[in-house]
Amino acid sequence: MLRNGLEPWHLLIVAIVVIVLFGSKKLPDTARALGRSMRILKSEAQAMKDETATATAVTAPVETPAPAQSPSQ
DSSP: OOSSOSOHHHHHHHHHHHHHHHHHHHHHHHHHHHHHHHHHHHHHHHHHHHHHHHHHHHHSOOOOOOOOOOOOO
16 A cells, blocks of 8 residues: 655655745744754764763773782791
8 A cells, every 4th residue: 555655746745734834934943943953962972972982991890910929838
């Protein structure tokens, strides 16, 4: 039934409906807000990635040499 999924004319109809519903004045503001949100999300994801890499490097066990034992007399 839905082999092809969305065809180009489906997307055109959706775009027209969005323009009619929201109007041409709100679309730039909405796009700007969406871009801002995506930038924030990207920077937060990068910060989490850096934090995980730093935490892994800091918590990695450091092997210390065992103290030398003196021979028993």
